[in-house]
Amino acid sequence: MIHAPLPLVWSILRKFSNPQSYKQFVKSCDMVSGNGATGSVREVTVVSGLPAGRSTERLDRLDDDLHLMVVSIVGGDHKLLNYKSTTTVHEEEQEEEGGRTGTMVMESYVVDVPADSCEEDTCLFADTIIGCNLKSLAKITEKLVRLDVA
Ligand code: A8S
Numbered sequence: 385m386i387h388a389p390l391p392l393v394w395s396i397l398r399k400f401s402n403p404q405s406y407k408q409f410v411k412s413c414d415m416v417s418g419n420g421a422t423g424s425v426r427e428v429t430v431v432s433g434l435p436a437g438r439s440t441e442r443l444d445r446l447d448d449d450l451h452l453m454v455v456s457i458v459g460g461d462h463k464l465l466n467y468k469s470t471t472t473v474h475e476e477e478q479e480e481e482g483g484r485t486g487t488m489v490m491e492s493y494v495v496d497v498p499a500d501s502c503e504e505d506t507c508l509f510a511d512t513i514i515g516c517n518l519k520s521l522a523k524i525t526e527k528l529v530r531l532d533v534a
Pocket of ligand 1: 407409410428430434435436437438439457460462463464469509510513514517
């Protein structure tokens with residue numbers, strides 16, 4: 385649960401051309417085609433120290449009514465082969481916040497398990513990165529709420 389309004393959380397998540405705004409492992413992002421609409425392709429460069437350098441990713445679906453986005457990894461020098469994630473957000477009542485609504489973010493994925501690895505390790509790796517990303521998204525949006533700029 386993120387203690388920030390859905391429109392704020394969604395506005396950051398949906399910007400396909402700017403994943404580095406909350407993904408701390410992303411160093412930079414160049415658009416290969418499109419400008420953030422469905423079908424756009426981006427090339428993400430990750431920070432040093434990770435077992436990967438680049439990832440080519442396609443925005444398969446962006447739905448601002450359902451608050452849903454689907455991203456496929458289509459290339460790169462990493463081990464997440466045929467990775468495809470679905471992210472949805474919805475509003476949730478916050479009991480301790482005087483009835484103001486917070487935001488739930490759900491992220492699920494499918495991925496191939498490499499021949500030299502196993503399902504447990506592959507999922508632990510992806511889950512860890514996703515967990516960091518969502519924690520960072522919460523931290524940033526909750527700070528904007530506290531600063532009252534949102
Ligand atoms: C995302 C989710 C993931 C990104 C992973 C799992 C990645 O960007 C990093 C390291 C890798 O080895 C794979 O939503 C890849 O970003 C941080 C480069 C794809």
